[in-house]
Amino acid sequence: MPLVPRSVPRRRGDLRVLFVQGHLRENGGLRVVNALADRFVADGVRTTLFALEDVGPDEQVGLPGAAVAVHLGASASLPAARRLPLALARLVDVARDHDVVVSGSEIGHGLLAASLAARTLGKPFVVLAQGDLDAALEAWVPPKLRAVTRRVHRRADAAVAVSPGLVPGLVANGIPADRVHVVLNGVDVDALTERATEPSPVTFDADRPSVLAVGRLTTHKGFDLLLRASARVRAAGHDHELVVVGEGPDRGALEALRTELGADHVRLPGFVENPAALLARADLLVSSSRTEAMPLTLLEALALAVPVVATDCCEGSRLLLDDGRHGALVAPESVDALADALTAHLTDQRPLRHAAAGGPSFARGLDPRRLARRHLELLSAVARRPLPSFAPLPLGTADPRTRSGQDPTLGTNA
Incomplete structure (x- = not known):
C-alpha cells in the first residue's frame, strides 16, 4: 500500500x-x-495516522476518512533489520510537523517507536491504554x-x-497518578444502526437460533471455551448455530477443536468488514474473553439491542452491562458458566431480550463526539496548543453507576 499523504487546512498554531x-x-x-x-x-484538528507496517487486504481494518493523513513506515515483506529502521526514520520525519505523538496501544513496536520519535524531537508523548498493561x-x-x-x-x-479498570495497572507500572486519565469508548448509535441494515456476506441459518462471537482469533478471546460450551449445549438437545467472526493466529487450533468436538454447527468465516450487519441479525452475542478492557463489540451489541452473554473478566464489561442489567455476566474461564448461560437463553430468550431493550439508550449516553472532544482537551493541555472553536453538542446521558457522580464521557483523573 503506498504512502497516502493528504493535506488538511489549518490555522497557524492549532493543535x-x-x-x-x-x-x-x-x-x-x-x-x-x-x-x-x-x-x-x-472538529478542525489536523490529524495523522502513522503505521509502522502495512498488512494484507484480508486483515486490514477500514482506514479513517479521506481527511485523515495516513502514512506507512515500511512494507511487512522487508526483513526486520531493514524494515524497522526505515519505518522509524519516516516516523521521525512525519512527527516533526506535529505537536503531540500518541501511541494507539499500551504495548508493541508502535508504542516504542512513538516514544523514541517523540523524545528525539522533544515532542509530548501520550499513551492510549486499551488493555490491561500487566496482562498485555x-x-x-x-x-x-x-x-x-x-x-x-x-x-x-x-x-x-479507556476503562477505569485499567488505571491501577498503569499506576503500578510507574505512571504518576496525576498523568492518568479515563475516557470511555463510545459508539455512534445512528451510524451503527445504518451500517447494520447493509447486506452481509455471512448469513445465519434461519431455521435455528443464531449465536455470534466477534474478535481476533487469539487465546485471550476464549473462543476455545465457547466452542466447548456450545458443543455441550447442542449435545444436550438445544440446537443452535455458532458463528465466530474474525481472523487470527488461533484459527488452526480452533478448527482442530471443532473437528475434535464434532461441532458441525460452528462456522469460522474469517474477517468480515462490516460485522454490524451480522450482529444486528443475531439472536445472541457471546463475549467469552479471558481478559478485556472496554469491549467495543459489547457496546455495539447494546446499541443494536442484541441480547448479550459476557464473561465477567473486567470492569469494562461490568460497566457496559451495568452489573448484569443489560445482559448476562458469567464467570470467566468457565465452560460450565458459558454452557449454563447458553442453555438458559436458548430455553427462554425473553429475559435477555428484555435486558437488551435498554441498551440503545445507555449507548447513546456514551456520545463519541463528546468523548473525542475530551481526548482533544487532554492532548491540547499536554501539548500546550490551542484548540479550534467547537460547535456545541447536546449533553449526553450520565452513567448512573459513575462512582463520583461525574459524567464518564468527560473523563477523569485517576
Missing part, C-alpha cells in the same frame, strides 16, 4: 496530532483510533522488551485509559 500504530491489522483498538482520528478532523506485557511482549516498555510508560506525559 496537530499524530497517532502511531504498529500495523493496520484488524482489531478493536485500531478501530477506536481510526474513529478518534476522524472525529478530530471533523505477559501475553504479548517478549521478556527482553518488558522493562523498556515499562520505562516508556513511566516517561509518558500522559496516559488515557
